[in-house]
Amino acid sequence: MTASHATRSLFEPILALNREAFQVGDYNTAYHLLAAALHAAQGEETVRRLYEVKTIAQNQLTWIDIDRPEYEHSTTSAATRGQSSIFRLLAKQAHTKLLFSQ
Numbered sequence: 001m002t003a004s005h006a007t008r009s010l011f012e013p014i015l016a017l018n019r020e021a022f023q024v025g026d027y028n029t030a031y032h033l034l035a036a037a038l039h040a041a042q043g044e045e046t047v048r049r050l051y052e053v054k055t056i057a058q059n060q061l062t063w064i065d066i067d068r069p070e071y072e073h074s075t076t077s078a079a080t081r082g083q084s085s086i087f088r089l090l091a092k093q094a095h096t097k098l099l100f101s102q
Contacts, residue, residue, distance in 0.1 A: 011040040011049055015056070022060055027071055030060065031086055038094055046101050054094035061087035 018033035034057055041049035064074045064087065071077060078085045 011037055014040055015052070018056065025068075027060075027064060027068070027073065031073070031090065034060070034087075035090055038090065038097070041094075041097075047098065050094050050098045050101060054091050054098065057087045057091035057094065061085055061091070 014033055014037040018030050018037060021027075021033055022030035034053060037056075038050070038053045041053055061075065064071050064085075065076065068074060069076050073086045075085050075088065078088075
C-alpha cells in the first residue's frame with residue numbers, strides 16, 4: 001500500500017474519532033483530528049472530503065459558540081485575545097484547498 005493510499009483510507013476513521021472526541025467535550029483533540037482529516041482529504045474524493053471538513057469545522061464551531069462560549073477557542077474567547085478561532089481557521093484552510101482543487 002502506498003503512503004497516499006494509506007492516508008486516503010484513514011480519512012473516515014479520523015472523522016469518526018473527531019466526532020467521538022467532540023461528543024465527549026475534548027474539543028482540542030477534536031480540532032487536531034479534523035486537521036488530520038484535512039491532510040488526509042486527497043485522491044479521487046478530494047473535493048467532497050474538503051467540503052466535509054469545512055462543514056464539520058463550521059458546525060462544530062457554531063455548537064461551541066452557542067453551548068461552550070467559555071472554551072478557549074470559541075469565537076468570543078479567541079476574539080478577546082485578538083485571534084480567530086482555530087475551528088474558523090481550519091474551515092478557511094479547507095475552503096482555500098477547495099478553491100485550488102477544482
